[in-house]
Amino acid sequence: MIIIGERINGMFRDIAKAIREENGAVIQDWARKQEERGARYLDINVGPGSTEPVRVMKWLVEETQKASDLPLCLDSTNYDAIEAGLKVCKQPAMINSVPAEAAKMERVFPMAAEYGAEVICLAMSEEGIPKDADSRVALAMELVATADAYNLSPDTLYIDPLVLPCNVAQDHGPEVMETLRQIKLISDPPPKTVVGLSNVSQGTKNRELINRVFAVMAMGNGLDAAIADACDEELMAAVATARILLNIDIYCDSYVDVFMKG
């Protein structure tokens, strides 16, 4: 599983302040720090309630690229902002995200094809997030089939089964695990999978513990990527260990350091 570093997000106060003051150093600092801690992509989100999402997205991408060569994951519900970001990305990026809704898929998939971007696809529709695995997989199939019509190979898609906080929707947990397993059976090559890790622990105590236990459980069920805090050392150590136990990386005594240093 790879980590998509979540930290460059206007939801965080220091980032919101940096955006307001156009202080690129803060953005660059987080880009560098997350890369050093083992992130493989960097999520870029202008934050909620931004009045100029298009301009800010472009600025964030430019500032981030001054400090890191990692590919970026452009995170917005405003597709014009995503497109503005794609235009200045130095290498193929990831679009975050599109649900299984016709109008949004028609906007996002052609854009992904044009810019050679990967796409995070949400297993939800206008009707919201389904509770059971079968309905989530049905939406994943709809996303894969629609993307195929735009010549996007399934392995450029990251299906997000959508994780809800474990204190309010405890019964979703096993359904998410089942969804992760079934998604690998819907096409050849299969789509990849991703979760927004911190959702699972929203509003709980022990957030970091819940995040990292969920991460390794999901990895055991085939999870490919997580949007997560790359600076959470315990999480990264747990992920590094799961990679060893799943025979993804070759063991050596310094495997945790090696994973974090990339």
Next chain:
Amino acid sequence: MALEILKEKYRSKVSEVVLGATREEGGTRSHTITVGGESTMPYLHFEGEMPNRPVIALEITDIVPDWHPCFGEYYDEVFADTAAWAKRCVDKYGADLVQLRLLSADPDLGDSSPEECAETVKKVLEAVGVPLIVVGSGKAEKDDRVYPVIAEAAAGENLLLGVAEVENYKAITSACMAHQHNVIALSPIDINICKQLNILIAEMSMAMARRIIIDPCMSALGYGIEYTYSIMERARLGALQGDKMLAMPMIGNVGFEAWRTKEANVPTEENPGWGERGERAILWEATTAMAFLQAGLDIVVMRHPRAAALARQNIDELMQDNSY
């Protein structure tokens, strides 16, 4: 409908290491040799590149070795003259490189001083133009005193110096760092230790990480060759999948291992069905070399000129383009 051939795609490759340095580069070699750089499993030219052909080093020692009499007709008059022996390996038997083993440094075999060892290295460098591999006596305590002196004496020559092991890697790595040589990292048929040792060396110096040649520790045909083979295969797969701490070229002491097997040493009369001893041993060495070439060996260290010739012929055949 056209047949679609499935080809494996790899996302990374083995690093390249340059051995030796010409006058322009600060050394005195007639040419340099580059090893590694593979972006495919061995010889699958249709899936990736093998930009550098595997090379053969002939092994020499700085004291007269107790080798099989069948070496006599090739080396008898040069055994006692290390520089002349090196020259013969290159001029007459076409060695790509020479590996000098400083056996005389062994406290039980002569206990020659680091300065005497450095003198021998210099003489060999004067005698031949090919890049040089120098390995210690195998007695770590003594070798640790020898490495800095020969590294300094051969500064600029870009030697391949051996060997670093997990229990003992600092002295040799420091010597190589100080005078810009390459290092052989030896692990005992163990992928985990192989990777760990490379990490330890890289922690001393990231520049040295690019100067490592892995010795996965050979075993001869009939003596667990398949274990080494599978370790080498796993390391190569790791390298191709992006594991930088396994993405180094590999070296193996094929001659040393093959010539100490029972099959290379049982006298003809004891087991006539096995064939004449000398011939049998040569084939044992050549066959061991061929197996490891298939596993991805980049530098084959051999002993017998005829076995080396057979291995070279095998490399010629393996390097023929089979891409489509």
